[in-house]
Amino acid sequence: MKLLVCVSKTPDTTTKIVFNAAGNELDTNGVQYIMNPYDEWYALVRALELKESPLGGSVTIINVGPDANDAIIRKGLAIGADEAVRINADPKSALNVAFQIAEYAKQGNFDMILLGKETIDYNGSEIGAMVAEFLDLPFISYASKLDTADGKTATIQRDIEGGIEVVEVATPFVLSAAKGLAEQRIPNMKGIMMAKSKPLNVLAPAPFDELSVPVHYDLPPAKASVRMIAPENMEELVRLLHEEAKVI
C-alpha cells in the first residue's frame, strides 16, 4: 500500500500566543514548534502500523511550508516514514495547503491519504475535506479506528456526536485521524540516525492565487476578576447581569 500522511507544524501546547503589531500574524519569537499531535500520534503512526502489517507498503509524509519546517519533517522520518516531501510555499489559507497536497498526491497513486482531524493551532479541520474534493475521493473524518484486511477495502470507526459510526470504504480515500486511531511513538536514537539518510524532496509549489487571507487576529478578552455582591443587593446583581454580562 502507498500511504501519504500530511503533517503540519504547530506551536507547542504551552506557547503563550502573541500577535505582531499589525495583528495579522503570530509573533513567532521564542515559539517552540512541534508536529501537530493529531498528524503525528494518530495519522502517521497508524500509517506506519499498516506498512508494518503483512500488507506492507510505504509511507510518505508531506508538509507545505518553508525550510524551517524540516525539523518537524525529520522527526516524522525518525519515527519511521520512508520518505518526505516538502512543498516549498508559505500558504496563507487552508485552501492553498490542500491544493498543494492534492497536486502532489495526483501523481502519487496513493491508496490512503491520512491527516489529523485538526491542527492544534487554528483548529480549522478543513484540509482533509478540501484535499478529498480536489482529488474527487471519499473523505472519512474523525476516524478513531481503521482496519483493512486486503488494502482494498477499509472498515473505519468514526467518532460522531454522542456515539460512533462504522463505515466501509474502498481505497483510495482521504481520512482524518482522531484520538484512538493509534498510540504515540517516540523516535529512538537509531530512527533519528536513519532519518538522516532518508530522502526529503523539496518541490516548488503549483501556482495558486489565494482566495482569502487573514487580516486581523484578536485575543479573547482577559478574564475579569470575580466581583462580590452583597446578598441583599439583588438589584445590583440583576443590573450587572443584564447590562455588563448581558446574559439576561
Add this chain to the structure above:
Amino acid sequence: MSNQNGTISKRAREDRFQAHDYYQIDDLLSEDHLLARDAVRTWVKQEVSPIIEEYSEKGECPTHLFKGLAEIGAFGPSIPSEYGGGGMDEMAYGIIMQELERGDSGIRSMASVQGSLVMYPIYRFGSEEQKRKYLPKLGNGEFIGCFGLTEPDHGSNPNGMVTNIKEDGDSYILNGAKMWITNSPLADVAVVWAKDESGIIRGVIVEKGMKGFSAPEIHGKWSLRASITGELVFEDVRVPKSNLLPNVQGLKGPLSCLSKARYGISWGAIGAAMDCYDSALRYAKERSQFGKPIAQFQLTQKKLAEMITEITKAQLLAWRLGTLADAGKVTPAQISMAKRNNVNMALEVAREARQIHGGMGITNEYPIMRHMMNLETVLTYEGTHDIHLLITGQDITGLNAFQ
C-alpha cells in the same frame, strides 16, 4: 505526599517540567541533538515521572525500564550501530544523559553504566568475538551489565586493588571483591578489573552463573534509591582466557571508561538541576505570602537568579566539553573540571530549590529531596569532588598531590 497506605499523590506523578534555555544553547545543537533530546524528554515524562517517587520511596529498582531505555536507544548511543549502539556523537550522548537525569539520577546511572562502563570497554578493548557476542545484547537490553573497579578498601586509589587473576590452563582464576557496583545484583555481564600475576591491571568479562561469582545487594542507601547497587564477590571464579579484554593493560583501561561516564555525568547533573530550578520557579510564582507571590521577594529572586546563572554556566561548560569530545580533543582533566563543577552546582541548586519550596520541599510531592539525595552520591561516585579538584591541580601545576 504519601498517605497512610504509602501511595504517592497525583501531584507527585504529574510532570509539569518545562525546559529553560536562558542563553539559547539550543541554537548550538543540531537537528539530531534536538530530536534526541525531545525524544528522551518525552520518554521520561511518560515512563519515569509517573513512577519514580514510588520506586524511590520503596527503595526498589524499576527494572522494567531497562527495556524502555534500550528501545529509546539510551544504551551506548555513541557506540557504532553495527555493534548495537546508536552511532551518534558524544554531544548526543551527553544530551541523553541530561534528560534521563532530569527524571532521576538513578535512571541515568542505569544507562551510563551500561553504555560507558560496559559497552564502551568491550567496544574499545575487546576482541571482535567479544564485541559480537556481548554488544548487541547489551544495546538491546537483553543483557544487563555492570563494572567492577572500586573495592571495599580501594575507592579513590584504584591502583591499590587486591582483586587478582592467576593463569591456570585455558582460564584465569579470579579472586577478590568489588563494592558499590551499580546494577550488579541484576547483571548478566560484569566487566571486572583485576591485577595479573605481574601486578598489571587487566579487564575480564565475568558472566552470571560462573561458579564462585555472586553479587549481593547493598541495602540501606538514602540515595539513588531507584537504582540497584551491590557487591561483586569472586571466590576462585574460573574465567576463560577468551574473556580477557585483549587490547588494554594498566589503569588507563578503567580510567578511560570513567572519563566517558564522567563526561555523561557532567551533562546529567544539569538535568537534575533544571528539574529543581523549574519546580522552584513555578512554586515561587504560585505560592503567596504576605499578599504576594514569594517570587516577588528579593531573597527568592536572588536564589532563582543565581540558580539559572549557574545552570547556564554549566550548560556552556558541558556544550564545550561535547564539542571537544566530538573533535577527539577532550582531556580527562577537562572532564574532571566539568564533572566536579556541574554536580556541585546541581546539589547547590537542589538545596536552594528546597528552601524555596519551604516545608513542601521535603515531601515527595516535589522532586527536590529525591534529586538532592541522589546528587550526594553523584558528588562522590566516578571520582569524588575532592579528587577531581586534585586532578585539576595536578594538571595545572604538573605536581601530584594525591600521595
